[in-house]
Amino acid sequence: MTDQDLISQLQTLKTIHPDKRWVVLARERFAGEEGASAGLWQVSKTFISSIFNATVSYPAAISVAVVALVLTGGISAQSIGKMRGEIGENVSLATLPHHRHISAETAAELVEMKQLAVDKSVKTKEKNVGVKDSEHAVVLNENSDKEAQFKNVLRERIESKIAQVKDRFAQLENGDSALEISLNPRRYEENFKLADEKIALQANDLLKEAETALLDGNLIDALDFVNAIEKLTR
Amino acid sequence: MSQINSEYLNKVYDQYVDKIYRFALLKVNSKTAAEDIASEVFTRTLEYFDKNKDVKIANIQAFLFRTASNMITDYYRQKSRGNVPLDYESRELIEKETSLKDRPDSGAFINEQMAHIRDALSKMENEHANIVMWHYIEEMPIHEIADIIQRPEGTVRVMLHRGLKELRKNLS
Numbered sequence: 001m002t003d004q005d006l007i008s009q010l011q012t013l014k015t016i017h018p019d020k021r022w023v024v025l026a027r028e029r030f031a032g033e034e035g036a037s038a039g040l041w042q043v044s045k046t047f048i049s050s051i052f053n054a055t056v057s058y059p060a061a062i063s064v065a066v067v068a069l070v071l072t073g074g075i076s077a078q079s080i081g082k083m084r085g086e087i088g089e090n091v092s093l094a095t096l097p098h099h100r101h102i103s104a105e106t107a108a109e110l111v112e113m114k115q116l117a118v119d120k121s122v123k124t125k126e127k128n129v130g131v132k133d134s135e136h137a138v139v140l141n142e143n144s145d146k147e148a149q150f151k152n153v154l155r156e157r158i159e160s161k162i163a164q165v166k167d168r169f170a171q172l173e174n175g176d177s178a179l180e181i182s183l184n185p186r187r188y189e190e191n192f193k194l195a196d197e198k199i200a201l202q203a204n205d206l207l208k209e210a211e212t213a214l215l216d217g218n219l220i221d222a223l224d225f226v227n228a229i230e231k232l233t234r
Numbered sequence: 235m236s237q238i239n240s241e242y243l244n245k246v247y248d249q250y251v252d253k254i255y256r257f258a259l260l261k262v263n264s265k266t267a268a269e270d271i272a273s274e275v276f277t278r279t280l281e282y283f284d285k286n287k288d289v290k291i292a293n294i295q296a297f298l299f300r301t302a303s304n305m306i307t308d309y310y311r312q313k314s315r316g317n318v319p320l321d322y323e324s325r326e327l328i329e330k331e332t333s334l335k336d337r338p339d340s341g342a343f344i345n346e347q348m349a350h351i352r353d354a355l356s357k358m359e360n361e362h363a364n365i366v367m368w369h370y371i372e373e374m375p376i377h378e379i380a381d382i383i384q385r386p387e388g389t390v391r392v393m394l395h396r397g398l399k400e401l402r403k404n405l406s
Binding site: 001003006007009010011012013014015016017018019022023026027029030031 | 240243244247248251252255256259260265268269272273276277280347348351352366367370371398401402405406
């Protein structure tokens with residue numbers, strides 16, 4: 001084998017890239033940590049690493065911590081929101097029997113949609129929606145009629161969000177008029193972020209992932225992807 | 235953290251995250267561990283900037299890869315010490331999560347040939363493997379590699395030549 005053959009083989013490894021969702025989430029966490037003083041995340045990190053001797057990845061360790069809290073007493077949606085702000089966007093819900101990493105935002109949204117589909121009411125502020133509820137929400141293979149209702153609500157929500165993102169891309173291409181900008185300054189600001197080439201590329205990739213996940217029936221992944229686009233342009 | 239540093243660090247992240255992740259993955263062969271290591275590299279860079287406000291890093295790429303190398307060494311050191319005993323449920327949760335992410339179809343390695351090269355690299359002497367990866371995959375010039383490993387450029391050239399020889403032997 002010549003040196004050139006060897007080098008060509010090595011260069012095929014250049015095609016390895018990280019998961020796009022992880023890149024966005026890690027970037028958000030990295031940006032969030034800038035200038036942060038010791039908060040719940042720092043305390044949790046120290047506490048968790050002392051228990052697990054840093055041989056376990058932090059997301060996995062937090063999964064265990066969240067499940068432990070569920071077993072002892074449950075967490076309110078407000079607590080999830082607080083944790084998101086202090087720990088970072090990738091709070092992991094290790095929900096049995098399926099294990100996945102989704103953002104706390106997606107988890108809270110799933111609980112809300114479960115209530116819409118199943119309970120026909122949304123009272124997230126008055127009612128404590130615990131992590132246990134979202135355990136049931138994310139286990140989509142429950143054998144019940146309610147599962148189908150929930151899936152329909154979820155699918156509609158995802159399709160609506162995808163349509164909104166595509167709409168924003170289309171607006172960018174067509175160019176917003178001065179009148180439109182003045183009527184919707186906030187949307188213009190969000191579109192301005194999309195106009196940044198790197199962000200637009202990332203958003204486009206996430207959109208493709210969301211559409212593929214939706215087609216494959218992976219509804220939770222699809223929701224997580226569209227939420228990641230929203231976070232990118234916030 | 236000043237605005238300038240904040241913008242600069244974001245640019246550094248965007249520019250180097252793929253490279254650092256790829257290097258970590260090729261060394262540890264675990265998507266989860268590679269993601270953790272890559273995240274931690276940038277967190278430590280941020281902490282360094284926080285603690286040393288007046289110090290400028292002359293070569294940020296060298297800094298990042300040096301940090302990544304050290305973290306990978308720590309990872310293997312801790313792995314060889316064995317895990318802290320966990321209760322059954324925690325261990326099961328973590329094992330399930332790891333196995334889901336690292337299964338062969340997870341996309342970590344695109345094809346068998348690439349996995350074969352990765353295996354050949356893993357059998358090499360650590361520094362030789364690093365130098366070969368940095369030069370041929372990440373296209374780092376010799377003087378930058380010399381900066382990372384704190385050796386003269388001539389030594390790096392010799393190590394690169396030996397590294398290729400070793401890789402060829404492992405692949406055949």
